[in-house]
Amino acid sequence: xxxxxxxxxxxxxxxxxxxxxxxxxxxxxxxxxxxxxxxxxxxxxxxxxxxxxxxxxxxxxxxxxxxxxxxxxxxxxxxxxxxxxxxxxxxxxxxxxxxxxxxxxxxxxxxxxxxxxxxxxxxxxxxxxxxxxxxxxxxxxxxxxxxxxxxxxxxxxxxxxxxxxxxxxxxxxxxxxx
Numbered sequence: 001x002x003x004x005x006x007x008x009x010x011x012x013x014x015x016x017x018x019x020x021x022x023x024x025x026x027x028x029x030x031x032x033x034x035x036x037x038x039x040x041x042x043x044x045x046x047x048x049x050x051x052x053x054x055x056x057x058x059x060x061x062x063x064x065x066x067x068x069x070x071x072x073x074x075x076x077x078x079x080x081x082x083x084x085x086x087x088x089x090x091x092x093x094x095x096x097x098x099x100x101x102x103x104x105x106x107x108x109x110x111x112x113x114x115x116x117x118x119x120x121x122x123x124x125x126x127x128x129x130x131x132x133x134x135x136x137x138x139x140x141x142x143x144x145x146x147x148x149x150x151x152x153x154x155x156x157x158x159x160x161x162x163x164x165x166x167x168x169x170x171x172x173x174x175x176x177x178x
Contacts, residue, residue, distance in 0.1 A: 039066035039073075050081075057082060071099035084158065089113040091126070101128045116144045119155065131157040139164075146171045 030038040043065040050058040058081035062074040079091045090112050093105035103126040111119040111133065121139035126132070133155040141148045141155075141162060150167035 037068055039068055041065075041067040043067070071097050073097050077105065081157075083113070083160070085160075087114045089157070093124070102126070103128060116142075117160075118142045119153075121153075133157060145173070 032038055044063070046062050046065045048060040049056055050060075058079065060077065060079040062078075063076035064074070066073045074096045075094070077091070077093045077096050081089050081091075083089060091105065091109070093109040094107045096103055096105045098104075105124040105126065107122060109121055109124045111117075111124075119133070119139060119141050121135050121137055123137045124133055124135045124139075127134075134153065136152045138149065138151055139153050141150070141153065141164070146169055148164065148167050148169040150164040152166075153162055153164040155162045
């Protein structure tokens, strides 16, 4: 009798194990009363450090981070980095998302660098792997003696070069030599 119960329990156990291996796992997408996704993790005053060869390459600070299954949403972003020449660059934005190694700065985005280079725009994308800033929206790019307005741009942060479409530039002459 005990052997019969043991064999039935073993068969039931193996049957359940096969069923659980075949069945797809449960995924939980939690929504609040308004139908909005509820984050899996929430962080306040979060900082992310990127280290490279014994030094800090960049620091990203956000007042609030909501981590969902496939993406992160950040609010009040302040990101600082160093260029290969040792210049410090700072990118700020009111709101952004991080998905598939692409940071999307949505509103009120500004980039400033120690040598006077600045960039302002909306809907700016930053590819973390290739270190490229880009946007398909109007922007303002300024250097020491020039200011450019355009409809879209691609800024190679490693090389410090920008390519843009439909630009209007204002170049100020600093002084004439005789």
